[in-house]
Amino acid sequence: MSIRRTFVIVGASLTGAKAAEVLRLEGFDGRIVLIGEEPEHPYQRPPLSKEYLRGEAGREKVYVHDERFYGEHDIELRTSARVVTLDPAGGQLFLEDGRRLRYDRLLLATGAVPRRLSIPGSDLPGVHYLRTIEDSDRLNQAIMPASRVVVVGAGWVGSEVAASARQIGAEVVLIERGSLPLERVLGPEVGAVYRDLHTSHGVELLAATGVEAMDGARSVEEVRTSTGRSIACDVVVIGVGVAPRVDLAEAAGIVVEDGIAVDERLETSTPGIFAAGDAAAAWHPFYGARIRVEHWANALHQGEVAARNMLGLATPYERLPYFFSDQYDLGIEYTGYAPSWDKVVFRGDPGTRQFIAFWLSDGRVVAGMNANVWDVTDPIRELIHRRTPVDASSLADPDEPLEDLAGTATKR
Numbered sequence: 001m002s003i004r005r006t007f008v009i010v011g012a013s014l015t016g017a018k019a020a021e022v023l024r025l026e027g028f029d030g031r032i033v034l035i036g037e038e039p040e041h042p043y044q045r046p047p048l049s050k051e052y053l054r055g056e057a058g059r060e061k062v063y064v065h066d067e068r069f070y071g072e073h074d075i076e077l078r079t080s081a082r083v084v085t086l087d088p089a090g091g092q093l094f095l096e097d098g099r100r101l102r103y104d105r106l107l108l109a110t111g112a113v114p115r116r117l118s119i120p121g122s123d124l125p126g127v128h129y130l131r132t133i134e135d136s137d138r139l140n141q142a143i144m145p146a147s148r149v150v151v152v153g154a155g156w157v158g159s160e161v162a163a164s165a166r167q168i169g170a171e172v173v174l175i176e177r178g179s180l181p182l183e184r185v186l187g188p189e190v191g192a193v194y195r196d197l198h199t200s201h202g203v204e205l206l207a208a209t210g211v212e213a214m215d216g217a218r219s220v221e222e223v224r225t226s227t228g229r230s231i232a233c234d235v236v237v238i239g240v241g242v243a244p245r246v247d248l249a250e251a252a253g254i255v256v257e258d259g260i261a262v263d264e265r266l267e268t269s270t271p272g273i274f275a276a277g278d279a280a281a282a283w284h285p286f287y288g289a290r291i292r293v294e295h296w297a298n299a300l301h302q303g304e305v306a307a308r309n310m311l312g313l314a315t316p317y318e319r320l321p322y323f324f325s326d327q328y329d330l331g332i333e334y335t336g337y338a339p340s341w342d343k344v345v346f347r348g349d350p351g352t353r354q355f356i357a358f359w360l361s362d363g364r365v366v367a368g369m370n371a372n373v374w375d376v377t378d379p380i381r382e383l384i385h386r387r388t389p390v391d392a393s394s395l396a397d398p399d400e401p402l403e404d405l406a407g408t409a410t411k412r
């Protein structure tokens, strides 16, 4: 008699739901339990700062699968259920309600949570963070055409919320500690594109500015900045980054760095336990380093790869990081990973908001971003993969097909 194996996935969002789907696709006929603390069945977060926040898309647009999918594929989806303890030695875990669940393989897809800002008044009503669909619903209710919105942090989520709030018709002040929006990832040249984008849409951008306190009688009415300004407001949105959810893993003795440390097959330091998505710092064979990526495509594909590895189909995760963003009428895709670079080359005029930017290090392309230009991700990925110096003037020349450059890049 064969015993049915149990694979448990903690975290019922994009990573977890994709992993469950691929386990079945690959023919796993054991028990799959997908556990999530949120009440919703798995959904995708990108629309929460964009069309869903603006009320232009309904709930049905955000789900990873329709509700019937889980039953139809014999996936036990347990929502509003939080895992509180792992016991790797016993091959079991415990839920908040005291129930115990045994597993043969475990995937930690616990994601990330917004970093909190701990300053006077930051817990006042009217101060929002954005991670869940409920957060987006609350924000949608709060932002009216006549609202005065302060967004703290001009990273991706903060910048997208600022754009959506303007599109709703609110007055928006965007406060950023650095000198430009998105500068940490994109550098000054492309950060300036986002500065101009927001200011041309009527956002007041306060760069090189911190936030010292928030005041209000019953809810937030004012934000005080490090430069001594008081900004009257009705809504504050804080977008100062996220922290990976590593608590379960850490308490269970699994190695944690900036995220749950996993090898290229997404297995943690404890055999049989895997981690993927925003929570995981994964060994990347191309970079020869562990990297943690907080983006949709990484969640999607690592969920798939984790499932294959849970089944023993040794599959390294080798995809280059990729993400997208939409703000107003500017849509971008970014491919690569560039903690540092020494040159930025533009193909097209960034002032027109239709261009490709390449980040180079020692003449080699380490990242590329296409802005309102489409179907170029493959050659950009190939240029990065080749790791050979590319002539900057050819990169900048729109008459040189990227495919040719990607195929013919020669050593200097």
Ligand SMILES: Cc1cc2nc3c(=O)[nH]c(=O)nc-3n(C[C@H](O)[C@H](O)[C@H](O)COP(=O)(O)OP(=O)(O)OC[C@H]3O[C@@H](n4cnc5c(N)ncnc54)[C@H](O)[C@@H]3O)c2cc1C
Residues within 6 Å of the ligand: 010, 011, 012, 013, 014, 015, 016, 035, 036, 037, 038, 044, 045, 046, 047, 048, 049, 081, 082, 083, 084, 109, 110, 111, 112, 113, 130, 131, 132, 157, 245, 248, 276, 277, 278, 279, 293, 294, 295, 296, 297, 299, 322, 323, 324, 325, 326
């Ligand atoms: C507003 C917003 C906009 C975004 N826009 C973009 C975009 O435009 N482009 C892009 O590339 N990326 C975007 N992202 C990032 C992308 O959504 C994330 O990378 C992706 O959601 C990560 O998926 P995940 O499944 O790894 O983690 P999460 O989505 O964080 O899911 C983890 C889940 O695990 C649950 N969980 C955690 N611990 C436990 C536990 N102990 N027990 C039970 N359940 C638990 C959590 O409640 C959560 O539901 C955006 C993110 C946000 C928040």
